[in-house]
Amino acid sequence: MSADIGVTGLAVMGANLARNLARNGYTVSLHNRSVARTDALLEAHGDEGSFVRTETLAELVESLERPRRVLIMVKAGAPVDAVIEDLVPLLDEGDIIIDAGNSHYPDTRRREEALRAKGLHFVGVGVSGGEEGALNGPSIMPGGSQESYETLGPMLEKIAAQYHDEPCCAWVGTDGAGHYVKMVHNGIEYADMQVIGEAYDLMRSLAGLEPTAQAKVFREWNTTDLASYLIEITSEVLEQEDELTGRPLVDVVVDSAGQKGTGRWTAISGLEVGSPVTAIAESVFARSISSQRDLRAETNAAFSSGIDENAPAAEFGSDFVEDVRKALYASKLVAYAQGLDMLVAAGQEYGWDLDLKSIASLWRAGCIIRADLLDTIMKAYDADAEDRPKNLLLAEEFTEAINECLPAWRRVVAAAAQHGVPAPVFASSLAYYDSLRRDRLPAALTQGLRDYFGAHTYERVDKDGTFHTLWSGDRSEIEA
Ligand code: NDP
Numbered sequence: 001m002s003a004d005i006g007v008t009g010l011a012v013m014g015a016n017l018a019r020n021l022a023r024n025g026y027t028v029s030l031h032n033r034s035v036a037r038t039d040a041l042l043e044a045h046g047d048e049g050s051f052v053r054t055e056t057l058a059e060l061v062e063s064l065e066r067p068r069r070v071l072i073m074v075k076a077g078a079p080v081d082a083v084i085e086d087l088v089p090l091l092d093e094g095d096i097i098i099d100a101g102n103s104h105y106p107d108t109r110r111r112e113e114a115l116r117a118k119g120l121h122f123v124g125v126g127v128s129g130g131e132e133g134a135l136n137g138p139s140i141m142p143g144g145s146q147e148s149y150e151t152l153g154p155m156l157e158k159i160a161a162q163y164h165d166e167p168c169c170a171w172v173g174t175d176g177a178g179h180y181v182k183m184v185h186n187g188i189e190y191a192d193m194q195v196i197g198e199a200y201d202l203m204r205s206l207a208g209l210e211p212t213a214q215a216k217v218f219r220e221w222n223t224t225d226l227a228s229y230l231i232e233i234t235s236e237v238l239e240q241e242d243e244l245t246g247r248p249l250v251d252v253v254v255d256s257a258g259q260k261g262t263g264r265w266t267a268i269s270g271l272e273v274g275s276p277v278t279a280i281a282e283s284v285f286a287r288s289i290s291s292q293r294d295l296r297a298e299t300n301a302a303f304s305s306g307i308d309e310n311a312p313a314a315e316f317g318s319d320f321v322e323d324v325r326k327a328l329y330a331s332k333l334v335a336y337a338q339g340l341d342m343l344v345a346a347g348q349e350y351g352w353d354l355d356l357k358s359i360a361s362l363w364r365a366g367c368i369i370r371a372d373l374l375d376t377i378m379k380a381y382d383a384d385a386e387d388r389p390k391n392l393l394l395a396e397e398f399t400e401a402i403n404e405c406l407p408a409w410r411r412v413v414a415a416a417a418q419h420g421v422p423a424p425v426f427a428s429s430l431a432y433y434d435s436l437r438r439d440r441l442p443a444a445l446t447q448g449l450r451d452y453f454g455a456h457t458y459e460r461v462d463k464d465g466t467f468h469t470l471w472s473g474d475r476s477e478i479e480a
Contacts, residue, residue, distance in 0.1 A: 002065035003029035003052045004157065007073060009082060010102075011389025012170035014073030015045075016134035017100065020159045022049025026265060031060040032073075046466045057083075061090040067121075067151060068095040076101045083120075084111060093119035096148050104265060105176035105183060109350070112144060112175040121148035124175070125184020125476070128367035129161065137161035139367035140169035141185070141359075143178030168366045169228040171353035180269075180346055181359055184339050187280040188348045190259075191335035191366050191425060192230050198239070198423045199328045200410065207316040210439070211248035217321060226329055257287040266342075273349045275342040276348035278432050280334035282424040302334025316415070324407035327426050333401065334429035336377065337392035356388075357381035375427030393433065402433065 007018040008027040014032075018041070022028045027050040032038045035055050042053055054060040061068060064438040068091060072083050080099055087097060097120060099108065108124035115122040123144030127134065138161045142149060149171040196218075209217065215347050218235040222228070240249040263284040270277035288295070340356050347354040353396035360377040363369055380395030381388055389395040393402055414431050416423035435441060448469075450456035457466045457480045468480045 001027060001050075001052065001063075001334065003027040003050075003063050004065060005029070005071060005444035006031060006054075006060045006064050007071045008032065008057065008060060008087075009074035010041050011073070011306075012131050013127070013134050014071075015041050016131055017071065017073060017159070018051070018137075019045050019048055020135055020137070022153070024053055024158045025049070026155060027052065029054055029060050031057060031064040032053075032286050057086050058090055058154040062086070066092070066095070067154060068092070069098065069155075070096070070461040071098040071100055073100055076103050079167060080107070081111070084115070088115070088118060088120065092118055092122070096121040096123060096144075096152060098125055098144075098152065099179075100127045101184070102260070102262060103179050103193075105180040105269075108143065108176035108179045116145075121145050123148050123152060124177075125156070126180075128180045128185055130364075130368070133161065133366050137168075137366050138165075139185075139220075139362050140363065141172050141178045141181045141362055141371075142169065143173055143176055143180075145174065148170060152305045161258065161475045162367040163247055163361070166361065168362045168364060170358050170362060172362075173347070173354055174218050176350070177352045177354065180350070180352075181343065181354070181362075182205060182345055183262050183265050183269070184346075185341075185363060185369060187270075187277065187283075188335055188339040189230075190263035190266075190287070190337075190370055191279040192228075192285040192332060194425045195331045195335070196230060196234050197286075198331075198416075198426050199324045200234070202324055202416060202421055202423060203321060204413060206419055207320050209321070211238040211250050219327075219479075221325055224325065224329075226325065226332070226371075229368060230372065231372075253277070254293075256293055258291075259284065259287050263287070267275050269346065270338075270342050273342065273345040275338070275345040276432065277338045278428045279331065279338055279425050282428045283335075286422075286424050299470075306359040320412075320415070323408035324410050325413035326405035330402055330409045330433075331426050332373070332431040333393065333398055334432055335425070336373070338399075338432070339391055340377075353379075391436070393436070 004026040005021060007014050008028060008031040010032040018028045018030060029052040030038045031054045038053060042051060052063045054063055062100065070087060072080060074080060074083055080101065080103055084097060097115065103124060103461060113124040121144055123142055126141035127138045129138035137160055140156050142156060153171060157169045159166035160167040164285060168277060172178050187370065200214060205215055215235040215238040218231055222231045238250060242249045242252045245252060267281040267284050270281065308322055343354050343356065357378050360374045362372045376397050380392060380397060392398055413423060413427045416426065447458040451458050451468055452471045455468055457468045460467060466480045467477050469475055469477050
């Protein structure tokens with residue numbers, strides 16, 4: 001029997017994607033470096049659909065209908081290159097290799113270019129939703145050639161999450177665009193989680209709201225503009241009681257956040273393409289600081305006085321909780337605005353014509369950042385190119401929302417600073433908004449300083465040209 005697609009790499013993600021494909025009626029050839037995993041999958045789930053067992057890549061390739069589609073789901077990095085190297089001699093022109101792991105987009109661009117030269121299609125696919133999503137419907141962000149999407153697209157759309165019958169899967173752009181969009185998704189996810197953490201910390205530290213009380217607050221917030229998967233699961237985590245101690249689970253979990261690297265990649269790429277993704281970068285740094293436990297302990301001991309950390313809870317009642325909700329929403333909007341801006345900047349850098357409306361639609365189900373907000377974001381970009389907002393904050397709906405949240409946002413950032421509660425994303429998002437909004441920035445002084453020590457020149461507001469002041473001479477101005 002010819003299989004529709006082959007999957008190599010049958011750890012949790014590959015196994016679940018293979019099962020998802022089979023459950024959707026496709027015949028799936030299975031391969032894993034160690035055959036035991038293949039057999040374990042067949043043993044546990046072989047009756048879920050049509051599977052072909054293979055032991056070698058040659059057998060896998062042999063079992064496929066043409067053009068062949070081989071989905072690689074192995075550990076990101078060198079293993080992907082190793083599998084590609086073994087696959088290439090077995091494939092023919094027009095066959096498609098799909099990498100659905102968390103590969104770094106420069107690797108995907110490199111692999112796509114090399115394989116294109118050999119007449120093969122290489123499709124880097126961003127997949128979000130974890131194990132559960134891979135099995136029941138992830139958000140899928142495919143890159144690669146448009147031609148390969150014609151054959152591959154219908155399959156991916158069928159196994160993707162569905163949002164009101166629309167698949168959360170669409171071709172996003174050539175070569176590494178799929179993995180890039182997935183990376184930015186993860187960057188936004190970092191910021192989304194960090195702002196939730198900041199809201200929790202402020203309500204706990206200043207308003208004295210215990211985790212179980214906050215679970216109710218977040219549940220309530222999930223009926224507002226903030227409605228999203230992450231807000232929903234926050235209430236579940238906060239109300240979880242530790243089996244061992246009976247305390248809130250959140251109080252017995254070590255306060256060092258882990259990271260696998262996609263947030264860091266996003267922040268680095270933001271710097272590279274010149275896009276100020278401050279909310280994402282601050283979220284990555286917040287995790288890094290949380291991991292510096294020894295330094296934190298020493299600093300805690302060294303600076304235990306001087307900050308009013310015991311603010312009277314009476315000052316921070318229900319009005320404060322509503323202020324925090326608004327600060328959270330405004331900061332979240334900034335994180336999305338920055339992430340989407342970054343996509344545009346990367347598109348210009350790498351030659352991708354990314355459609356922000358379509359990308360927002362892919363994130364509406366199946367992935368971690370799914371949120372009602374995405375519908376509004378789609379509306380914001382549902383216009384002819386010249387009428388689209390230059391930045392999400394300039395879309396009418398969001399300009400109104402920011403104006404509505406602004407006084408509360410400022411109060412919350414001020415209270416955080418006043419009482420020593422770190423709120424790096426609330427604060428930096430507000431600074432981003434203020435920087436964009438201001439008529440004049442102190443960058444004029446920066447230019448003056450650069451001209452003073454390095455003759456870097458400056459432009460004037462009142463006439464064309466490039467100028468330099470003779471700082472070490474008579475301080476007259478010359479045209480450079
Ligand atoms: P792992 O990342 O743990 O990788 C294990 C798999 O890779 C096994 O099948 C293993 O084979 C195979 N492998 C490792 N090295 C090689 C090699 N040199 N040659 C051939 N095969 C190799 O598996 P996961 O299922 O957790 O993740 C797969 C991919 O999906 C990764 O890129 C990961 O980052 C990504 N991922 C995505 C998530 C998401 O939400 N989108 C969530 C989790 C992961 P063997 O059994 O023989 O050791």
